[in-house]
Amino acid sequence: MRTISTERVVLEPQSAAHAEEMFEVLSDPAIYEHENAPPESVEWLRERYQKLETRRSADGTQHWLNWVIRVPTSELIGYVQATVHPDGRAAIAYELGSRWWGRALAAAAVRAMIPVLVEDYGVRRLYAVFKRTNHRSQRLLVRLGFSPAAPALEEALGVEPDELLMVREAA
Numbered sequence: 001m002r003t004i005s006t007e008r009v010v011l012e013p014q015s016a017a018h019a020e021e022m023f024e025v026l027s028d029p030a031i032y033e034h035e036n037a038p039p040e041s042v043e044w045l046r047e048r049y050q051k052l053e054t055r056r057s058a059d060g061t062q063h064w065l066n067w068v069i070r071v072p073t074s075e076l077i078g079y080v081q082a083t084v085h086p087d088g089r090a091a092i093a094y095e096l097g098s099r100w101w102g103r104a105l106a107a108a109a110v111r112a113m114i115p116v117l118v119e120d121y122g123v124r125r126l127y128a129v130f131k132r133t134n135h136r137s138q139r140l141l142v143r144l145g146f147s148p149a150a151p152a153l154e155e156a157l158g159v160e161p162d163e164l165l166m167v168r169e170a171a
Contacts, residue, residue, distance in 0.1 A: 008072075020042050025077065078097055080109045082117055125167060125169055126169075129165050
């Protein structure tokens with residue numbers, strides 16, 4: 001993995017060394033309005049990040065790519081990630097602290113990640129799954145060229161009834 005820099009954001013390969021800064025970002029209760037829960041502790045997050053530093057699934061078939069997002073002030077504001085499958089598709093996700101919402105920084109981070117997924121990992125199609133009630137994510141993905149997947153694809157990928165799957169071609 002490599003660091004990705006743009007005018008608006010810098011994506012650093014996530015490591016255990018980011019746990020303390022990310023714990024602060026991920027402790028924002030607003031980001032759990034639709035799902036999940038904050039990390040249990042800095043130590044728990046550090047251990048999780050350490051496991052993810054392999055950048056591969058246990059069976060070696062998937063690339064697990066995780067970047068933390070920094071803004072020009074060097075402040076860490078969240079993360080973007082991609083799980084790259086052997087068939088050329090990548091499931092993406094992102095999370096930013098709520099004070100950074102509405103500034104198009106998540107879009108900038110995802111836009112910066114996509115060419116690396118295509119060039120370095122052969123990704124041809126991008127997927128994102130989120131809770132149907134998360135209209136903020138849906139608007140972001142639409143702006144990035146994603147569209148709702150066909151119900152048959154949602155079913156094939158095991159998308160839950162309260163979730164929405166959006167897809168786009170990577171190139």
